[in-house]
């Protein structure tokens with residue numbers, strides 16, 4: 310059984326759909342939800358779904374082993390970041406080479422990097438007068454929103470769109486594609502260039 314740990318900081322609507330997608334799956338399961346924010350919505354989603362949760366302590370996460378020991382002990386094979394706002398420490402990237410996926414609500418490499426999340430991304434896209442936006446699902450390396458891109462899907466930005474309406478269109482793409490792209494990445498790990 311391949312075991313996934315989903316990392317999230319917020320509402321967890323993507324996490325809920327990922328858990329649902331793999332419920333009853335023969336070879337893949339979401340075994341853990343990892344969160345850095347006490348009281349985040351994703352924690353009650355995990356509770357309702359009967360998925361164990363792990364609350365990260367900042368010092369231990371950034372100064373220690375990035376919880377590698379704990380994740381390996383729990384038999385975690387794959388990490389999925391679904392709205393996780395902390396940067397993944399090098400120790401964790403090194404422990405899971407080619408096995409950490411992130412979803413970003415824009416067409417990287419534009420509108421990525423530190424501080425570019427949620428509405429800030431959609432505001433920047435509208436302010437720049439972009440005619441389209443979308444999602445990027447990529448492998449995680451030591452830099453923010455920088456690893457090898459696995460999948461992108463786009464949607465038009467129309468006159469009159471607001472950050473909220475763009476967020477809605479992007480979120481529909483996230484819900485549609487993220488679970489199946491995760492499944493493909495686990496079942497058929499693509500060859501990663503410059504794999505350590």
Ligand code: GRF
Pocket residue numbers: 317318319320321322323324390391392393412413414427483
């Ligand atoms: C999504 O917009 C995702 O693209 C970004 O963080 C958000 C997570 O939302 N990485 P939710 O917590 O899954 O509702």
